Amino acid sequence: MPGDPILPLSDEGIQILEQSCLDFSDAAKGKFGCTVVVHNVDFTAASVSGRNKGPDIRYTKQLSGGMKISVWKDDLTTHKVDAVVNAANEQLNHGGGLALALSRAGGPTIQNESNQFVRQNGIVPTGKVAVTRAGKLPCQIIIHAVGPQVPRNPPQWEIDAASPLLQEAIWNILTYTDHNNSQSVAIPAISSGIYNFPRDLCANIIVNTVISFSNKRKPAQSLEVRLVNNDDPSVQEMLRACQQILGPSDTRSGAMQNQSISSTKSTCPRLELGNVTLFLKEGEIQKETTDVIVNPIGSDLDLSLGYVSRAILEKAGKGIQDEVIRKKPWNVTNGTVIETKGHNLKSHAVFHTICDVQQSKTQILHNVITQCLRKTEGYSFSSISFPAIGTGKLGRSKEEVSQKMIHAVVEFADKYKGKKMEVYFVIYPTDTEKFQAFKKEMASAKQKSSRIPSKAVKNSGFYDERGTGTTPLIEFLTDSSEVLREAKEWTLKILHVPSGSVTIQNNHVIHFGQEEHEHLMSLQTALHVSITEFFSNGKCGIIINGKSTGVSCAALMVEAMLCKAQEKFAQAEENDLLHSVVSWQAFPGSNEPETNAALEKAYLAKNTDITVNGQNVQIDSRHRIGLFSLYEGLQGLQSKSYYQRTTIDMKNYGPRKETFLLSGLKIEKVSYNLNHRTQKVILESDIVQPCSYRMSCFTLAEGKLRMECGFVGCSRWRELRTTP
Secondary structure, three states, rough: OOOOOEEEOOOOHHHHHHHHHHHHHHHHHHHHEEEEEEOOOOOOOOOOOOOOOOOOOEEEEEEEOOEEEEEEEOOOOOOOEEEEEEEEEEOOOOOOOOHHHHHHHHHHHHHHHHHHHHHHHHOOOOOOOEEEEEEOOOEEEEEEEEEEOOOOOOOOOHHHHHHHHHHHHHHHHHHHHHHHHOOOOEEEOOOOOOOOOHHHHHHHHHHHHHHHHHHHHOOOOOOEEEEEEHHHHHHHHHHHHHHHHOOOOOOOOHHHHHHHHHHHHHOOOOOEEEEEEEEEOOHHHHHOOEEEEEEEEOOOOOEEEEEHHHHHHHHOOOHHHHHHHHOOOOOOOOOOEEEEOOOOOOEEEEEEEEEOOOOHHHHHHHHHHHEEEHHHOOOOEEEHHHHHHOOOOOOOHHHHHHHHHHHHHHHHHHHHOOEEEEEEEEOOOOOOOHHHHHHHHHHHHHHHOOOOHHHHHHHHHOOOOOOOOOEEEEEEEOOOOOHHHHHHHHHHEHHHHHHOEEEEEOEEEHHHHHHHHHHHHHHHHHHHHHEEEEOOOOOOEEEEEEHHHHHHHHHHHHHHHHHHHHHHEEEEEEEHHHHHOOOOOOOOOOOOHHHHHHHHHHHHHHOOOOEEEEEEEEEOOOOOHHHHHHHHOOOOOOOOOOOOOEEEEHHHHHHHHHHHOOOOOOOEEEOOOOOOOOEEEEEEEEEOOOOOOOOEEEEOOOEEEEEEEEEEEEOOEEEEEEEO
């Protein structure tokens, strides 16, 4: 059994994860294959929890000069206004916090134009602003405002010196917005995050500056100043400042909005399970607006089969089918969950669950529900919708399905310690008998839970027998004790760097391209660290030096980059191996390894649509030729891989070369080096004659029979062998 999966967070650890939680999650997943969940910490838009269900207005007030001020809780990367303000640094290197989130969501346009601005105008002084286009963001422009930076726990004199600079930055934002004839601008709590400016004072300065500007502004077209943040502490401070300085809100739109949502929920049967609330509702699953929708599919991954998956496919578009195929794991089994984006759905994500009939039906249902809930927790989502799983091709009764699904939620909630989560069971409106079966089972579960209130109290978030109910902590989700131990050791090491230096040894740094190196340069400026690559004695990696917090943030981001580079490299290797076995001729460029692999996978999955270079391509497979039927003597491999490797000593290469020549084969090219990279000996011939040694990797290329052998290292050959 794994050990304790809980790791408490220090104040320094919280500050680090506030800037790089998404990278921490990606790195842990890539390095150890485990999901990490951060409890009892509110993150900004740059973190994993920077996903929400929509804008939430908390306050609005009409000001003089045709201006209006409002307070919102929302993600700035999706907030719809004319102008969005970015909390930038002087070099406009968007490598952390909100700046990184906006740059990632908006695409390369934002960073490229920022670099161009600095080249032409120099750095942006504190208190000043720069403007770029917004790229893919739903706004017209981004105003990059450079707010003051102070150390952690700053003395009063530093706060007094920084305050006028923050006021100047807000004033310049409003001035540019007004001159640009923008009608709305979204301003976050500038300088209060990674720049350590006191949040309450930041809110007071922003509100007072907006009021002063409105008093001096000549009435013209209307201008709404939206104070938008995605973390509760900043939202609460903005709300407090507005109420204290301006008085009560003019409208109760925010309260009315929440009341409307609550009213809708109140019409649904519900089951309160501590921090988890289970709702039963009638509806169509593809129209749900929860963060996650669950889609049960078969092992063939065909979304056009089955009522629920077909409805989701029609609503989401063909892109969701392509993404499922691309993310197909090597071993598809019952209970496997494939995660995709929502595409044209109103949800952020879709969890496609493999539900076939070969396995224990009870175990399928339990595993599917539990795994989806754990993933929802791991990604910091707050809501998920399930259809009634199992009443279709699994052939189970509605009574049994309702019992097993509700029991799985109750069991999950009993151990859940995260933020509030809403779980919806969505029943199609005409399935009245099914709805009544679920309603009856929920009533039974509610009656049982009322007899054991202590568990509800423990799970409510106000009490935790382990003392972690309010303590910031990390939970590692894995069934392996070895993975748990290594992941915790790595996390402790990377979150606590007293020496101010970290060395990351990973040979995949050689696969970094221009984009990755530009990002490393931006990290140096944004986090005030130095980053050095090293290549020595067959080893390579990255050394990061600086203040401990900045070093830890940069290390997490670099680890995530390396994991992505490794995944990209592995995918390219897989495509190359597949290309040596199968060669598709369909259209110009179809024989390129990446396109060739997409065609082969689509053929095996019996799909008629794939995405190639961002374009949807329809496939009509006419004919496929297999050369292996010509070579009945070839023995198959027990493994499911494309190749089997056997070691050959270089000293014996001479006789083997003679064998090649006697067989009518000509060595066309030999390439190698001493850095343990993969090399190939390519041998081509129109005719392969019988010989004492049977080569076994054959493909059709340009009308010739091609045989390939791989060479790894400096002293040994490795023969590649494929399955007929």
